[in-house]
Amino acid sequence: MDCLANLGAGVKAAVVGGGWAGLAAAVELARTGFQVTVFEAARQLGGRARSVRTQGQLLDNGQHILIGAYGETLRLMRTVGADPDRLLHRLPLELSFPTGQPHPFRLRLPRLPSPWHLAAGLLTARGASPGEKIAAMRFMRCLQGTAYRLGDDCTVAELLDRHGQHGALRRHLWEPLCLAALNTAPLQASAQIFANTLRDSLGSGRAATDLLLPAADLDRLFPAAAAQFIRARGGEIRLACRVDTIVAGPVVFGERFDCAVLAVGPQHAAGLLAGQPETAASARLLSGYAFEPIATVYLAYPPPLSLPWPMLGLDDRQTGQIGQWVFDRGTLCGTGGLMAFVLSAHGAWEDLDNAQLVLALDRQLAATLCRPLPPVLWQHAIRERRATFSCRPGLPRPAVETALPGWWLAGDYVCAEYPATLEAAVRSGVAAAGAISASLPVARRACAAGARSGPQSPRRA
Numbered sequence: 143m144d145c146l147a148n149l150g151a152g153v154k155a156a157v158v159g160g161g162w163a164g165l166a167a168a169v170e171l172a173r174t175g176f177q178v179t180v181f182e183a184a185r186q187l188g189g190r191a192r193s194v195r196t197q198g199q200l201l202d203n204g205q206h207i208l209i210g211a212y213g214e215t216l217r218l219m220r221t222v223g224a225d226p227d228r229l230l231h232r233l234p235l236e237l238s239f240p241t242g243q244p245h246p247f248r249l250r251l252p253r254l255p256s257p258w259h260l261a262a263g264l265l266t267a268r269g270a271s272p273g274e275k276i277a278a279m280r281f282m283r284c285l286q287g288t289a290y291r292l293g294d295d296c297t298v299a300e301l302l303d304r305h306g307q308h309g310a311l312r313r314h315l316w317e318p319l320c321l322a323a324l325n326t327a328p329l330q331a332s333a334q335i336f337a338n339t340l341r342d343s344l345g346s347g348r349a350a351t352d353l354l355l356p357a358a359d360l361d362r363l364f365p366a367a368a369a370q371f372i373r374a375r376g377g378e379i380r381l382a383c384r385v386d387t388i389v390a391g392p393v394v395f396g397e398r399f400d401c402a403v404l405a406v407g408p409q410h411a412a413g414l415l416a417g418q419p420e421t422a423a424s425a426r427l428l429s430g431y432a433f434e435p436i437a438t439v440y441l442a443y444p445p446p447l448s449l450p451w452p453m454l455g456l457d458d459r460q461t462g463q464i465g466q467w468v469f470d471r472g473t474l475c476g477t478g479g480l481m482a483f484v485l486s487a488h489g490a491w492e493d494l495d496n497a498q499l500v501l502a503l504d505r506q507l508a509a510t511l512c513r514p515l516p517p518v519l520w521q522h523a524i525r526e527r528r529a530t531f532s533c534r535p536g537l538p539r540p541a542v543e544t545a546l547p548g549w550w551l552a553g554d555y556v557c558a559e560y561p562a563t564l565e566a567a568v569r570s571g572v573a574a575a576g577a578i579s580a581s582l583p584v585a586r587r588a589c590a591a592g593a594r595s596g597p598q599s600p601r602r603a
Contacts, residue, residue, distance in 0.1 A: 149579060151175040156394045156402040158385045161189020162564055163552040164405030165368040166218055166571025168377065173221065174579060178377035180369075181394060183384035187365040190407075190529060191564055196522045197442070200359045203524050204438045205469050205482040207322065207453075208354035209235075211342040212565040214572055215364075222367040229363055230354040231452065231474060235263070239314050239455040241510050245269040247314040247455075251351055259348045270310040278315070281305040282345065290341035292334050295535040298324075301333035318455060321466065324533040324561040325434045325486050332535045338559050355452055355474050388414050392548035401581070403574045404544070405552040408531055409433070420545040427538055431555070433528035435492065437485040439503055440471075442519045445478030449511075456483075456506055464491040464499075465506045479519075481507065496523040530562035531555050542573050550574040 153176050157168045160182030168178045186192055193200050208215065208230065216226050239247040247269035251259045260282065264275045284305060292301070298320045302308075307316055317328050323339045324331045343351050356363060369379050385394060392402035404411055408428045416425035449470040456465035464485060471480040483503045485491045491499060500521045508515045531537075531554075539558040543550055552574040553567060560566035 149174040149582065153177065153401065153582070154399045155179070155578065156181065156392060156397075156399040157405055158388070158394065158402065159189065159405035159552075160184070160187040160365070160379070160381070161405060161407075161553075161567065162191055162215075162364060163554065163556075163567040163571040163574075164189070164403065165365060165372075166214075166568040167403045167405060167550075167552050167574045168372050168571075169218055169222060169368050170572050170575030171578065172372045172375040172377050174575075175375075176578075178372055178375075179394075179397075179399070180372065180377070180379045181383045181385050182379070182381050185382050186361075187369055187379070187381075188360055189567075190526065191360050191363075192365065193359040193361040194524070196440075197520050199477065199480075200361075201440060201522065202356070202360045202438070202482075204436055204526065204529070205467075205484050206356065206360065206564060208356075208564065209343055209350065210352035210354060211346055211350035212354070212563075212568075215565050215568045218568055218572075219364055219367070222364065222371040224362065224364055224367040226354070229356065229358045231357050233353045233355065233452065235351045235353055236451060236453075237314060237318065237455055238451055238453075239269075239457050240450075240512075241457050242269055242310065242314055242455070243457060243459070245310070247310050249315060251348070254348065256347045257345075259351070260344055264311075267311070267315075269314070274309045274311045277306050277308075278311045281307055282340070285337055285340060286345060290337045290345065292337060295332055295334040297535060298328040298331040298333050298336045301336070302328065313459070314455065318466070321486050323563065325436060325530045326533045326561075327487050327489075330532065330534055332533050332537060332561075334535070335533050335559075335561050339561065353453070355469070357474055359475070385414070387417050388546065388549060390418070390420070390547045390549075392546075399548070401548055401550070401578045403550050403552050403571070403578070405571060405574070407528075408553065408555045409528060411551065411553065415544070415546075418546050420547075421549075424540050424544060424551075427540055428555070431537075432532040432534070434487045434530050434532045435525065435527050436487075436529035437483075437491060437499070437523060437525045439483040439485070439496075439499055439524075440522045441481045441483065441500065441504060441507075442521065443479040443481065444516050444519065445472065447479045447481075447516065448472055449481070454510060456510060463502075463506050463509075464489065464494070465503050468503075468507060468510075483507075496521075499523060533561045542570070542577050550577055 249267040251263035412428035415421035472478040554562040556570040557566035
């Protein structure tokens with residue numbers, strides 16, 4: 143293992159972008175001995191998944207959901223010393239829409255071995271007809287039979303129509319999962335990417351479907367521990383350092399490195415890549431991306447107020463209803479009475495100003511809980527107009543290695559199998575670090591291979 147730890151000894155690596163993708167790449171490189179320098183334009187790490195301070199409290203810039211299938215994210219959290227068992231609430235997947243139409247809806251996956259957990263959860267779902275439940279199981283079996291590969295990509299809406307998915311399960315299971323995972327409405331979202339997420343969640347082991355809800359602010363989940371991990375191995379974090387151009391070599395701020403990872407959002411990467419002839423094609427590809435918004439609205443009520451479950455679905459198809467999900471931050475993070483409402487993708491909510499948004503969500507929560515609510519003590523709305531790329535059918539993705547010597551790409555948009563999620567960002571960073579290690583001289587790579595293939599027990603083999 144000493145050989146693997148020193149694989150990148152003496153090799154200088156730059157990482158441009160201190161979001162989860164950039165930090166994942168930096169951690170993997172630092173773990174194998176690279177001398178890493180992270181350049182981040184903002185004054186804090188985390189990118190789109192970071193913490194912000196308001197009303198004297200540390201909040202997240204968006205209420206993020208992790209699931210048990212996020213294997214690389216959980217592994218890297220453990221690598222940097224951020225214990226997932228302490229920082230995340232692991233709960234069985236439960237979708238509850240108390241005001242669902244025509245009947246309240248609730249689905250909960252029991253702790254049974256796969257695939258019985260899914261079958262039992264579907265069969266016992268409240269608010270869905272027996273025919274819908276059987277059709278849903280047939281839908282999953284059909285996807286499994288094709289190894290979750292579709293002949294031609296289409297929209298999620300078309301995929302659901304093709305497999306007869308209608309009624310309550312479509313409205314309260316498939317469509318909300320699509321919106322939560324792809325941040326793109328089913329009428330525009332990629333069916334193949336949706337099938338990939340089903341493969342690695344509902345179609346995988348029981349633990350893969352668990353909800354992992356943050357019990358701490360996003361900084362503590364990964365960015366802060368990652369920065370400490372990088373510095374402890376001789377690396378450096380430079381905040382408020384905006385890189386405006388990328389140069390072959392690579393050279394960053396006049397300093398020469400042996401390799402570099404560009405780990406910024408697709409809209410920013412397009413501008414940087416356009417400055418070099420070798421990467422002009424990649425810049426044009428990313429310039430064609432459309433984007434989807436996300437809003438997180440925090441409403442603080444007196445501490446006695448709580449939800450019956452940490453996460454509730456809000457039916458946004460009724461007239462005047464706009465909310466999609468609400469999270470009880472009191473149950474999750476100990477901030478009693480604080481509710482976080484999440485609104486994903488383009489919708490009617492974008493036409494409301496913050497005051498109208500707060501009023502509408504307060505009324506919707508009161509209707510969901512079937513009781514009047516106490517006055518809101520304070521509120522805070524965070525809108526990200528271009529929160530994620532729009533995950534459309536057949537969307538082309540760039541390769542991890544660029545045509546510009548010494549430069550690699552990382553970001554959720556690089557992970558071709560996944561939508562814009564934290565897991566996709568982390569996987570892209572790990573892939574970039576792996577590609578850089580693979581580009582090292584043969585002797586170093588042979589040393590690393592020997593370290594990985596050392597003596598193993600029969601069970602591990």
